[in-house]
Amino acid sequence: MDDMIRLIEPLIPSLRRYAWSLVRDASEADDLVQDCLERAVDRWGQRRKASDARSWLFSILHNLAISRWRRVQRRGRHLAIDGVAEAALSEPASQLDGMQHADLLRALAELSPDYRAVILLVGVEDLTYAQAAEVLGVPIGTVMSRLSRARERLAQLIAVDAAHPAQRPHLRRIK
CATH class of the missing domain: 1.10.10.10 (Winged helix-like DNA-binding domain superfamily/Winged helix DNA-binding domain)
Structure with missing residues:
Protein backbone atom coordinates (compact mmCIF):
# COMPACT_ATOMS: atom_id res chain seq x y z
CA MET A 1 0.00 0.00 0.00
CA ASP A 2 2.83 2.41 0.86
CA ASP A 3 4.50 1.56 -2.44
CA MET A 4 1.32 2.41 -4.32
CA ILE A 5 0.91 5.74 -2.50
CA ARG A 6 4.58 6.58 -3.04
CA LEU A 7 4.24 6.02 -6.78
CA ILE A 8 0.83 7.63 -7.35
CA GLU A 9 0.81 10.71 -5.11
CA PRO A 10 3.53 12.73 -6.92
CA LEU A 11 1.71 12.20 -10.23
CA ILE A 12 -1.59 13.76 -9.15
CA PRO A 13 -0.72 17.35 -10.22
CA SER A 14 0.32 16.13 -13.68
CA LEU A 15 -2.83 14.06 -13.98
CA ARG A 16 -4.96 17.08 -13.02
CA ARG A 17 -3.15 19.27 -15.54
CA TYR A 18 -3.61 16.73 -18.33
CA ALA A 19 -7.25 16.14 -17.40
CA TRP A 20 -7.96 19.87 -17.42
CA SER A 21 -6.30 20.26 -20.80
CA LEU A 22 -8.55 17.52 -22.16
CA VAL A 23 -11.89 18.67 -20.74
CA ARG A 24 -11.29 22.41 -20.07
CA ASP A 25 -13.37 22.36 -16.88
CA ALA A 26 -11.83 22.19 -13.40
CA SER A 27 -14.60 20.22 -11.70
CA GLU A 28 -14.91 17.76 -14.58
CA ALA A 29 -11.11 17.36 -14.61
CA ASP A 30 -11.13 16.66 -10.87
CA ASP A 31 -13.86 14.06 -11.39
CA LEU A 32 -11.82 12.49 -14.16
CA VAL A 33 -8.70 12.32 -11.97
CA GLN A 34 -10.70 10.91 -9.08
CA ASP A 35 -12.15 8.20 -11.34
CA CYS A 36 -8.64 7.49 -12.63
CA LEU A 37 -7.19 7.15 -9.13
CA GLU A 38 -10.10 5.03 -7.99
CA ARG A 39 -9.62 2.69 -10.92
CA ALA A 40 -5.84 2.58 -10.32
CA VAL A 41 -6.22 1.70 -6.64
CA ASP A 42 -8.90 -0.88 -7.42
CA ARG A 43 -6.79 -2.53 -10.13
CA TRP A 44 -3.31 -2.02 -8.70
CA GLY A 45 -2.72 -5.77 -8.59
CA GLN A 46 -3.57 -6.13 -12.29
CA ARG A 47 -0.86 -3.66 -13.31
CA ARG A 48 2.02 -5.09 -15.29
CA LYS A 49 5.02 -4.89 -12.97
CA ALA A 50 7.34 -3.90 -15.83
CA SER A 51 4.98 -1.09 -16.75
CA ASP A 52 5.78 2.44 -15.67
CA ALA A 53 3.17 3.67 -13.14
CA ARG A 54 3.14 7.11 -14.78
CA SER A 55 2.32 5.72 -18.22
CA TRP A 56 -0.24 3.36 -16.74
CA LEU A 57 -2.06 6.18 -14.90
CA PHE A 58 -2.03 8.46 -17.94
CA SER A 59 -3.43 5.58 -20.02
CA ILE A 60 -6.28 5.13 -17.56
CA LEU A 61 -6.97 8.88 -17.55
CA HIS A 62 -6.84 9.11 -21.33
CA ASN A 63 -9.20 6.16 -21.78
CA LEU A 64 -11.64 7.57 -19.22
CA ALA A 65 -11.62 10.92 -21.06
CA ILE A 66 -12.38 9.19 -24.37
CA SER A 67 -15.26 7.33 -22.72
CA ARG A 68 -16.64 10.62 -21.41
CA TRP A 69 -16.35 12.28 -24.83
CA ARG A 70 -18.29 9.43 -26.38
CA ARG A 71 -20.93 9.62 -23.65
CA VAL A 72 -21.30 13.39 -24.14
CA GLN A 73 -21.66 12.92 -27.89
CA ARG A 74 -24.43 10.39 -27.33
CA ARG A 75 -26.29 12.16 -24.55
CA GLY A 76 -25.23 15.80 -24.79
CA ARG A 77 -23.65 17.89 -22.06
CA HIS A 78 -25.61 18.48 -18.86
CA LEU A 79 -25.07 21.82 -17.18
CA ALA A 80 -27.15 22.99 -14.24
CA ILE A 81 -27.42 26.76 -14.34
CA ASP A 82 -27.41 26.94 -10.54
CA GLY A 83 -24.07 25.16 -10.43
CA VAL A 84 -22.26 27.52 -12.78
CA ALA A 85 -19.92 30.01 -11.15
CA GLU A 86 -20.32 33.66 -12.11
CA ALA A 87 -16.77 33.69 -13.42
CA ALA A 88 -17.78 31.11 -16.03
CA LEU A 89 -20.45 33.47 -17.33
CA SER A 90 -18.04 36.33 -17.95
CA GLU A 91 -14.89 36.87 -19.98
CA PRO A 92 -11.51 37.80 -18.58
CA ALA A 93 -9.84 41.02 -19.65
Whole structure:
Protein backbone atom coordinates (compact mmCIF):
# COMPACT_ATOMS: atom_id res chain seq x y z
CA MET A 1 0.00 0.00 0.00
CA ASP A 2 2.83 2.41 0.86
CA ASP A 3 4.50 1.56 -2.44
CA MET A 4 1.32 2.41 -4.32
CA ILE A 5 0.91 5.74 -2.50
CA ARG A 6 4.58 6.58 -3.04
CA LEU A 7 4.24 6.02 -6.78
CA ILE A 8 0.83 7.63 -7.35
CA GLU A 9 0.81 10.71 -5.11
CA PRO A 10 3.53 12.73 -6.92
CA LEU A 11 1.71 12.20 -10.23
CA ILE A 12 -1.59 13.76 -9.15
CA PRO A 13 -0.72 17.35 -10.22
CA SER A 14 0.32 16.13 -13.68
CA LEU A 15 -2.83 14.06 -13.98
CA ARG A 16 -4.96 17.08 -13.02
CA ARG A 17 -3.15 19.27 -15.54
CA TYR A 18 -3.61 16.73 -18.33
CA ALA A 19 -7.25 16.14 -17.40
CA TRP A 20 -7.96 19.87 -17.42
CA SER A 21 -6.30 20.26 -20.80
CA LEU A 22 -8.55 17.52 -22.16
CA VAL A 23 -11.89 18.67 -20.74
CA ARG A 24 -11.29 22.41 -20.07
CA ASP A 25 -13.37 22.36 -16.88
CA ALA A 26 -11.83 22.19 -13.40
CA SER A 27 -14.60 20.22 -11.70
CA GLU A 28 -14.91 17.76 -14.58
CA ALA A 29 -11.11 17.36 -14.61
CA ASP A 30 -11.13 16.66 -10.87
CA ASP A 31 -13.86 14.06 -11.39
CA LEU A 32 -11.82 12.49 -14.16
CA VAL A 33 -8.70 12.32 -11.97
CA GLN A 34 -10.70 10.91 -9.08
CA ASP A 35 -12.15 8.20 -11.34
CA CYS A 36 -8.64 7.49 -12.63
CA LEU A 37 -7.19 7.15 -9.13
CA GLU A 38 -10.10 5.03 -7.99
CA ARG A 39 -9.62 2.69 -10.92
CA ALA A 40 -5.84 2.58 -10.32
CA VAL A 41 -6.22 1.70 -6.64
CA ASP A 42 -8.90 -0.88 -7.42
CA ARG A 43 -6.79 -2.53 -10.13
CA TRP A 44 -3.31 -2.02 -8.70
CA GLY A 45 -2.72 -5.77 -8.59
CA GLN A 46 -3.57 -6.13 -12.29
CA ARG A 47 -0.86 -3.66 -13.31
CA ARG A 48 2.02 -5.09 -15.29
CA LYS A 49 5.02 -4.89 -12.97
CA ALA A 50 7.34 -3.90 -15.83
CA SER A 51 4.98 -1.09 -16.75
CA ASP A 52 5.78 2.44 -15.67
CA ALA A 53 3.17 3.67 -13.14
CA ARG A 54 3.14 7.11 -14.78
CA SER A 55 2.32 5.72 -18.22
CA TRP A 56 -0.24 3.36 -16.74
CA LEU A 57 -2.06 6.18 -14.90
CA PHE A 58 -2.03 8.46 -17.94
CA SER A 59 -3.43 5.58 -20.02
CA ILE A 60 -6.28 5.13 -17.56
CA LEU A 61 -6.97 8.88 -17.55
CA HIS A 62 -6.84 9.11 -21.33
CA ASN A 63 -9.20 6.16 -21.78
CA LEU A 64 -11.64 7.57 -19.22
CA ALA A 65 -11.62 10.92 -21.06
CA ILE A 66 -12.38 9.19 -24.37
CA SER A 67 -15.26 7.33 -22.72
CA ARG A 68 -16.64 10.62 -21.41
CA TRP A 69 -16.35 12.28 -24.83
CA ARG A 70 -18.29 9.43 -26.38
CA ARG A 71 -20.93 9.62 -23.65
CA VAL A 72 -21.30 13.39 -24.14
CA GLN A 73 -21.66 12.92 -27.89
CA ARG A 74 -24.43 10.39 -27.33
CA ARG A 75 -26.29 12.16 -24.55
CA GLY A 76 -25.23 15.80 -24.79
CA ARG A 77 -23.65 17.89 -22.06
CA HIS A 78 -25.61 18.48 -18.86
CA LEU A 79 -25.07 21.82 -17.18
CA ALA A 80 -27.15 22.99 -14.24
CA ILE A 81 -27.42 26.76 -14.34
CA ASP A 82 -27.41 26.94 -10.54
CA GLY A 83 -24.07 25.16 -10.43
CA VAL A 84 -22.26 27.52 -12.78
CA ALA A 85 -19.92 30.01 -11.15
CA GLU A 86 -20.32 33.66 -12.11
CA ALA A 87 -16.77 33.69 -13.42
CA ALA A 88 -17.78 31.11 -16.03
CA LEU A 89 -20.45 33.47 -17.33
CA SER A 90 -18.04 36.33 -17.95
CA GLU A 91 -14.89 36.87 -19.98
CA PRO A 92 -11.51 37.80 -18.58
CA ALA A 93 -9.84 41.02 -19.65
CA SER A 94 -8.31 40.78 -23.10
CA GLN A 95 -4.77 42.04 -22.64
CA LEU A 96 -2.07 40.75 -24.95
CA ASP A 97 -1.02 37.76 -22.81
CA GLY A 98 -4.62 36.72 -22.38
CA MET A 99 -5.20 37.01 -26.12
CA GLN A 100 -2.11 34.98 -26.96
CA HIS A 101 -3.13 32.36 -24.42
CA ALA A 102 -6.61 32.29 -25.90
CA ASP A 103 -5.12 31.97 -29.41
CA LEU A 104 -3.06 29.00 -28.26
CA LEU A 105 -6.05 27.34 -26.58
CA ARG A 106 -8.20 27.98 -29.65
CA ALA A 107 -5.51 26.50 -31.91
CA LEU A 108 -5.19 23.47 -29.61
CA ALA A 109 -8.97 23.02 -29.69
CA GLU A 110 -8.90 23.00 -33.50
CA LEU A 111 -6.40 20.14 -33.58
CA SER A 112 -7.81 16.65 -33.95
CA PRO A 113 -8.09 14.73 -30.66
CA ASP A 114 -5.19 12.46 -31.68
CA TYR A 115 -2.88 15.40 -32.39
CA ARG A 116 -3.98 17.29 -29.29
CA ALA A 117 -3.42 14.28 -27.03
CA VAL A 118 0.10 13.60 -28.31
CA ILE A 119 1.18 17.26 -28.15
CA LEU A 120 -0.14 17.56 -24.58
CA LEU A 121 1.43 14.33 -23.38
CA VAL A 122 4.87 15.03 -24.87
CA GLY A 123 4.96 18.82 -24.78
CA VAL A 124 3.16 19.61 -21.53
CA GLU A 125 3.36 16.48 -19.41
CA ASP A 126 6.92 15.71 -20.55
CA LEU A 127 6.31 12.03 -21.28
CA THR A 128 8.83 10.28 -23.48
CA TYR A 129 7.74 9.06 -26.90
CA ALA A 130 7.65 5.51 -25.55
CA GLN A 131 5.47 6.52 -22.59
CA ALA A 132 3.13 8.51 -24.84
CA ALA A 133 2.90 5.55 -27.20
CA GLU A 134 1.96 3.31 -24.28
CA VAL A 135 -0.67 5.79 -23.04
CA LEU A 136 -2.25 6.16 -26.48
CA GLY A 137 -1.85 2.52 -27.44
CA VAL A 138 0.00 3.25 -30.69
CA PRO A 139 3.54 2.57 -31.96
CA ILE A 140 6.34 5.05 -31.18
CA GLY A 141 6.63 5.98 -34.85
CA THR A 142 2.99 7.01 -34.87
CA VAL A 143 3.60 9.22 -31.84
CA MET A 144 6.57 10.87 -33.57
CA SER A 145 4.69 11.49 -36.81
CA ARG A 146 1.57 12.75 -35.01
CA LEU A 147 3.71 15.06 -32.89
CA SER A 148 5.47 16.46 -35.95
CA ARG A 149 2.19 17.03 -37.77
CA ALA A 150 0.55 18.46 -34.66
CA ARG A 151 3.36 20.97 -34.12
CA GLU A 152 3.24 22.00 -37.76
CA ARG A 153 -0.55 22.39 -37.71
CA LEU A 154 -0.43 24.30 -34.42
CA ALA A 155 2.13 26.72 -35.86
CA GLN A 156 -0.10 27.23 -38.92
CA LEU A 157 -3.17 27.90 -36.80
CA ILE A 158 -1.34 30.39 -34.59
CA ALA A 159 0.13 32.13 -37.64
CA VAL A 160 -3.36 32.45 -39.17
CA ASP A 161 -4.64 34.03 -35.94
CA ALA A 162 -1.75 36.51 -35.99
CA ALA A 163 -2.26 37.29 -39.69
CA HIS A 164 -5.98 37.98 -39.29
CA PRO A 165 -6.38 40.24 -36.27
CA ALA A 166 -9.79 41.30 -37.58
CA GLN A 167 -11.16 38.06 -36.17
CA ARG A 168 -10.10 39.08 -32.68
CA PRO A 169 -12.22 41.32 -30.53
CA HIS A 170 -11.43 45.00 -30.99
CA LEU A 171 -10.17 46.99 -28.05
CA ARG A 172 -11.55 50.48 -27.70
CA ARG A 173 -10.27 53.26 -25.57
CA ILE A 174 -13.00 55.06 -23.70
CA LYS A 175 -12.20 58.27 -21.85
